[in-house]
Amino acid sequence: MITSSFPPFVLFFVAAMLLPFLRGYLRHALLLAVPIVGGLGLIGLDAGSPWQIFLFGYELEPYRVDKLSLLFGYLFHLAALISIIYSLHVRDTMQHVAALFYAGSALGVVFAGDLITLFIFWELMAISSTFLIWARRTDKAMASGFRYLIIQMSSGMLLLAGAALLIYQTGDARFEYIGLHGLGFDNLASWLIFLAFGIKCAFPLFHNWLTDAYPEATPTGTVFLCAFTTKAAIYCMARGYPGTEILVYIGMVMTCFPIFYAVIENDLRRVLGYSMINQLGFMICGIGIGTALSINGAVAHAFTDVIFKGLLFMSMGAVLQMTGRMNGSELGGLYKTMPKTTVLCIIGAASISAFPLFSGFVSKSMVMSAALAEGYHGVWLVLLFASAGVFHHAGIKIPYFAFFAHDSGLRVSDPPNNMLIAMTIAALLCVFIGTNPQLLYGLLPNTVEYTAYDMTHVLAQIQLLFFSALAFVWLQKQGLYPPELHSINIDVEWLYRKLFPCTWNYIKRIYCSLAMSINEITGKILYGFGLSVAHIYGEQGIIKKTLQTNYAVFMVMLFLLGYLLFYLSNLN
Amino acid sequence: MADEKEYYFDKPKNMSFVLRILYTICGLLAAADIFVHRHTIHSWEDIFDFYAIYGFVACVSLVLIATQLRKVLMRDEDYYDNE
Numbered sequence: 001m002i003t004s005s006f007p008p009f010v011l012f013f014v015a016a017m018l019l020p021f022l023r024g025y026l027r028h029a030l031l032l033a034v035p036i037v038g039g040l041g042l043i044g045l046d047a048g049s050p051w052q053i054f055l056f057g058y059e060l061e062p063y064r065v066d067k068l069s070l071l072f073g074y075l076f077h078l079a080a081l082i083s084i085i086y087s088l089h090v091r092d093t094m095q096h097v098a099a100l101f102y103a104g105s106a107l108g109v110v111f112a113g114d115l116i117t118l119f120i121f122w123e124l125m126a127i128s129s130t131f132l133i134w135a136r137r138t139d140k141a142m143a144s145g146f147r148y149l150i151i152q153m154s155s156g157m158l159l160l161a162g163a164a165l166l167i168y169q170t171g172d173a174r175f176e177y178i179g180l181h182g183l184g185f186d187n188l189a190s191w192l193i194f195l196a197f198g199i200k201c202a203f204p205l206f207h208n209w210l211t212d213a214y215p216e217a218t219p220t221g222t223v224f225l226c227a228f229t230t231k232a233a234i235y236c237m238a239r240g241y242p243g244t245e246i247l248v249y250i251g252m253v254m255t256c257f258p259i260f261y262a263v264i265e266n267d268l269r270r271v272l273g274y275s276m277i278n279q280l281g282f283m284i285c286g287i288g289i290g291t292a293l294s295i296n297g298a299v300a301h302a303f304t305d306v307i308f309k310g311l312l313f314m315s316m317g318a319v320l321q322m323t324g325r326m327n328g329s330e331l332g333g334l335y336k337t338m339p340k341t342t343v344l345c346i347i348g349a350a351s352i353s354a355f356p357l358f359s360g361f362v363s364k365s366m367v368m369s370a371a372l373a374e375g376y377h378g379v380w381l382v383l384l385f386a387s388a389g390v391f392h393h394a395g396i397k398i399p400y401f402a403f404f405a406h407d408s409g410l411r412v413s414d415p416p417n418n419m420l421i422a423m424t425i426a427a428l429l430c431v432f433i434g435t436n437p438q439l440l441y442g443l444l445p446n447t448v449e450y451t452a453y454d455m456t457h458v459l460a461q462i463q464l465l466f467f468s469a470l471a472f473v474w475l476q477k478q479g480l481y482p483p484e485l486h487s488i489n490i491d492v493e494w495l496y497r498k499l500f501p502c503t504w505n506y507i508k509r510i511y512c513s514l515a516m517s518i519n520e521i522t523g524k525i526l527y528g529f530g531l532s533v534a535h536i537y538g539e540q541g542i543i544k545k546t547l548q549t550n551y552a553v554f555m556v557m558l559f560l561l562g563y564l565l566f567y568l569s570n571l572n
Numbered sequence: 573m574a575d576e577k578e579y580y581f582d583k584p585k586n587m588s589f590v591l592r593i594l595y596t597i598c599g600l601l602a603a604a605d606i607f608v609h610r611h612t613i614h615s616w617e618d619i620f621d622f623y624a625i626y627g628f629v630a631c632v633s634l635v636l637i638a639t640q641l642r643k644v645l646m647r648d649e650d651y652y653d654n655e
Contacts (some may be wrong), residue, residue, distance in 0.1 A: 263638035264646070336579045372613045380614065384623075388630040404581060456610045460617075463601045464627035470598050471631035473591060482639045488652070489645040497652050 005050055007063035007111055008073060011038045012104025016097045031084050039077030042070060049113050058173040061113025067445040071299060072110040072235045076103060079227035079306050086314055086422035087220035098131035099224050106228035110235050114173040115163035122159055126152035129229060132221030133213050141216040148213035155199035162192030178240040194241060200233035201284060202277045204253050208493040211273035219317035222269060226276060226313050227306045234283050234302045243290025251288055252379050254281025259389035266327045266484050268398055269316050275394040278386060279305045286367040289374050292446035297366025300440055304359035304433055311348035311426035312398060315341050318415035319402055328484035333407030340414045342403040344423040351430040353395030353465060359430045361461060362437035362452040388468045396472050401484055
């Protein structure tokens, strides 16, 4: 196809530039055509780099096709299509243009064959996605967008520094396996790039941009946001750092700590944000283990996560759109008038919880099996804990507090048809992938025989999940489950939203009071000095008193006389 | 908002029906360990009903720990408003 000879981002960027000039059905047609035509263009592509550019003596490959990039290429086209359908009703040109630029930039990242191209799309992705947060046009969203942009740009700066250093050291700009090979200046470049990827993968301590910004974006914007940035970063990590052992432990922490936050968080889209970090943890863990099975598991989980997490964010977006509320404490009982959204949300919840026959099961179980097979037994136990936890907060909490629980009295209908269609496509894909995993396995980068549906896996997972559900019921009946409260929970962002500004204000206050004291003391000294000067030179001063003109003339005459006598005495 | 219609979970007997299904499934799953032979790797997997016990204990500990964390982490909604 003609589109296959162009990098996929071209189509998205051209459409984004044309979009402001179109209205109505033409605009909708263009929006829908872009991911469909682009996605079809990828089918049957052979591995290779159709485009090569030489710049400053370096070979750039803006369009590198292999199994890994192609898998993410399909995924991003699919995610773009679903998200575009979901947002078709939106009458905000800025959001549509930003979304197309964003999706195009994410495709630019996954098809970038060199570090320079990667950096350019990395930054474009950061800038274009920020507009989806600002598009909500609230003070909170504006502030959150700025924080998001600063952190995303910091990641870009680290990538630029690392890439420049790596290219200088190796003389090669290609983006291939990088790896971490110890500390020291020789490895600085690889650490810088690792950190740049890590920030966008939401590594612990660098994760707060996600839970801060995603819940502040527009209902449709969050659906785009959850699909691209983190998954593009996972792709980069899978290409640059497979088998890097530290990732196993970073991933393990990522699966574990967010679930505690998710249990006590009131904003349901923020709960999904924490849940997203938890899912990214499984992928990072799989990349760190580094076997063919675990890498396959990591990228397969990225694939399924985009769809089921997208579905959950879409269902919560529908709730936000229809009720104007997102806090668990203000919702409940919506199943009564939003039955379709409720069923679709439950399918997303079953998928993220890795119920057999749903998509999460066929991907997550690969990472779990790989961890166990490679002897990471402690890590496996933590992942198992996190699996039970994810069912608890995303599988049960999200549908329960939004659609069931106490009746909030809200009686809103299901969202517009385009939103329902998008959610239905995602839900069908969740079930389709869950029941036909071999189709997904066929797209994975490594050739490994793996069967998700054997009695051991299925029974173990069902036991884990049903007894987690039983625990939820027991805790509710005992009154031990924490109620949804109007509150927020402090996280790492406390450092830069509270501690640093407060410390800065404190330093400013100290400086100001110090400056005032110095001014006061200086003023007193100068006043005292002024008084002394006045005492000497003032109207009643000593000089004024003594140095009257006649007296001065007399003194000068005396001085001259003395000088004359001295001169005369020396003549002899 | 006035809403006279009665929905499925408004009737307590429907809620207890759903819960009874959950308890039955849990009972069957717990019993399944007697009949099903597993291919295990970790020795803990051989413990009777390991996954069921682990799932239950994990969720209860998760919620109890998270509830305690609230005492440290929870703030008013306008906590960051004077940034």
